[in-house]
Amino acid sequence: MKRLANAMFVLALSAPLLCPALVFAQKQWPSKPLRIVVPFPAGGATDVFARMVAPHLSERIGQPVIVENRLGANGTIGTESVARAPADGYTLLMGTIATHSIQQTLLANLRYDPVKDFIPIVQVASQAYVVVVRPGFAANSLAELTAMAKQQPGKITYASGATGTAGHLFAELYRARAGIDIVAVQYKGSTPAMNDVLGGHVPFIFDVILTTMPHIRSGKLRPLAVTSAQRNRVISMGASVVGGTPEQFAEFMRGEAAKWGKLIRDHKIAAD
Numbered sequence: 001m002k003r004l005a006n007a008m009f010v011l012a013l014s015a016p017l018l019c020p021a022l023v024f025a026q027k028q029w030p031s032k033p034l035r036i037v038v039p040f041p042a043g044g045a046t047d048v049f050a051r052m053v054a055p056h057l058s059e060r061i062g063q064p065v066i067v068e069n070r071l072g073a074n075g076t077i078g079t080e081s082v083a084r085a086p087a088d089g090y091t092l093l094m095g096t097i098a099t100h101s102i103q104q105t106l107l108a109n110l111r112y113d114p115v116k117d118f119i120p121i122v123q124v125a126s127q128a129y130v131v132v133v134r135p136g137f138a139a140n141s142l143a144e145l146t147a148m149a150k151q152q153p154g155k156i157t158y159a160s161g162a163t164g165t166a167g168h169l170f171a172e173l174y175r176a177r178a179g180i181d182i183v184a185v186q187y188k189g190s191t192p193a194m195n196d197v198l199g200g201h202v203p204f205i206f207d208v209i210l211t212t213m214p215h216i217r218s219g220k221l222r223p224l225a226v227t228s229a230q231r232n233r234v235i236s237m238g239a240s241v242v243g244g245t246p247e248q249f250a251e252f253m254r255g256e257a258a259k260w261g262k263l264i265r266d267h268k269i270a271a272d
Helices: 045-061 073-083 097-106 142-151 166-178 190-198 209-218 231-237 246-266
Strands: 006-014 034-038 065-069 091-096 118-133 157-160 183-186 204-208 222-226 240-243
Touching: 034 045, 034 073, 045 065, 045 091, 045 118, 045 209, 073 091, 073 097, 091 097, 091 118, 097 166, 097 246, 118 142, 118 166, 118 209, 118 246, 142 222, 157 166, 157 190, 166 183, 166 204, 166 246, 190 204, 190 209, 204 209, 209 222
Parallel strands: 034 065, 034 091, 157 183, 157 204
Antiparallel strands: 006 091, 006 118, 118 204, 118 222, 118 240
């Protein structure tokens, strides 16, 4: 499959921390536990990354780091809660391309500004998406899936974590490029979407390597394609740590916002 893009998982703080009188001027920071807000359900890739980061961050700063899931509205509820949190350096966000590059184009009434309301810390990781099907599904490759969809327009469904998620947009881009008519079944998060694919209720899904890999290895799911030029390497390695400076991260987010915004406008994708 032609390389599309990868998912990003990021740490950010509320933007008022730019003020010099605030937290980073305080010699005693941190003097209490920190929170990492995950704006998606437990068990999804964003949650997994947050729980991987938390113990290492806790060891570095000498304070507990608590992961809190505040889900709803495709990540906007939890993200807004961080934007409105006290600017004291104790509330962080584990964001994604959905929260910081997609929603600003998709939602006209977004109640936070992903640029002005947050300070980027670091891009934690990047990983490809994989197209996976349940065992027994007739297609054994993306070409076969495309052929099936052309023979049965509007009949083949796929699971989506929500309108405007990266998985949904990847599927829509695939639909447009392949010239097929497939139907999204929308869920409130990638975890319930994946559960219905595993249960045989929906035939396939675009999801991140990290959460699909255990099911691929156990034989519960079968991969058809990945959003990367190096299929075998991506599937064997899963996610990759990115790191870098806050400035590099900010530049990356601007580029992602432009790219995904164009896709949403060109294909007239609208929130439910």
